[in-house]
Amino acid sequence: MTVDDLLAELGPGDGYMYLSKDLNPHDLTDLIADRYGVPRTLVLDGFTDPTVDESRGAALLAPFADRAVTIRAWAYGDQWVGTGTARDAEGIERPVLVVAHRELPEPLAVVPEEDVDWMERLIRITGWTQPAQRPDVDWAEMESRLGTALPSDYKRMVETFGAGAFDGYLDLNQEPWTNLRDDGLLIWAGTEHEDLYCWRTDGDDPDRWPVVVRSFDNNDIPFDCRTAQFVCHALTDPHHPFTMARWFDTHWFMNYRESD
Template identity: 80%
Template sequence: MELTQATVNDLLARLGPGDGHMYLPDDLDPQVLTDLLDGRYGAPRTLVLDGFTDPAVDESGGAALLAPFEGRAVKIRAWAYGDQWVGTGTARDAGGVERPVLVVAHREVPEPLAVAPDEDVDWMERLKGITGWTQHARRPDMDWTEVESRLGTALPSDYKCMVETFGEGAFDGYLDLNQEPWPGLREDGLLSWAGTEHEDLYCWRADGDDPDRWPVVVLSFDGEYVPFDCRAAEFVCRILIDPHHRFTMARYFDTHWFMNYREGD
């Protein structure tokens, strides 16, 4: 069976939008299918390896993908994509033969809570809730001392927490999180911490000695300078869920996720 992205589309369409699974032809290379899904959804999470299920896997981490195989899964990799889990690998069929599989399951994503004007919000926790993030920190050992020394400035704590938590990748596969800011974009003290495939740049105006008070500025693809009175994590939360935000992503996605570009250890 020759695999292409079009073939993958056809297979996923056969499974439908709900829960479903299928055993694939024996001549299909499971790694090729994994690579195609990796290119589409980002780095996967390993749920089962050599027949052993990761003990940390629960309903918020894709456990529903394993239910159809009733303990017969041999190797399953999983991706979170909107309101769906997608998994592939191998599992034993009813006769005990190990075969390639493709499986999908519904994914519950916590609804964001409304924010009262005087509420003290932990925007990083809100961001993890919005994206359904349950994985371990991807880059907990970032050497911020070296980065800040090279840049010549301290950096906002919520941004550093985003990088440590999510690592290299993009929110909704669209908003790329810079692993360190890009300096020198303009002469007005802007540092870019993220960008989109539409070439909008999300920056800080580095005013003052306290980086946790730096406001966000958007340099749009057409050169417009748009300031926002908030920090980076709050800005990401709001563009993900507020359909009225100037740079909203809520019009394109009903649920949200973070696409990893590299698989964690």
């Protein structure tokens, strides 16, 4: 059976199934990861991540009580999807597939864009509830080494989210790359498709630097907005040239420190 067949068998609501013992659970995890990206680990070797709550896929563990051995989870739209292994009623460890309802974040209020705190909006869009990941970055040292100040919303983004990727796709650089400095660009993020997300470093005020995307085919696409605003639009606007809204109904930040 394909992943589609298995999910269809579970139906649209909450459900789970034990699968054949002959199925390699790692293969199933890889198949689902090809569709939904890198998973979050909820249970590993029988130990549940103590930070797991309803916002992080706890509903997937309910059918197994303390019998879950390894469970990995994906958020996709209004559904949690999980797979791994758990012990059945006879104590035999078997591959499992489980789905559960996921509460969507409340719609964001529509307000004039000039009044928006784009970092706060980004936190709400991603459902981010973790403490600041890198609150002690030595920006003075980094800016001295780079020879320039950096945009304040980018610094807040790094301090808040740390190392990782929005929707497991837009990879946030922890320090701007200088590869395109001769072109007047600093690179603050990138994707696996080799698009580079940059600032054009015009003027002395980095908070006024526009975003420029250097595409994989070496074209520069300018955007008249700041860093956090660009990410918000890319996540939620299906008409954005680099949208992720076509692929995901809800959005998250995949923290690399928590992905193993």
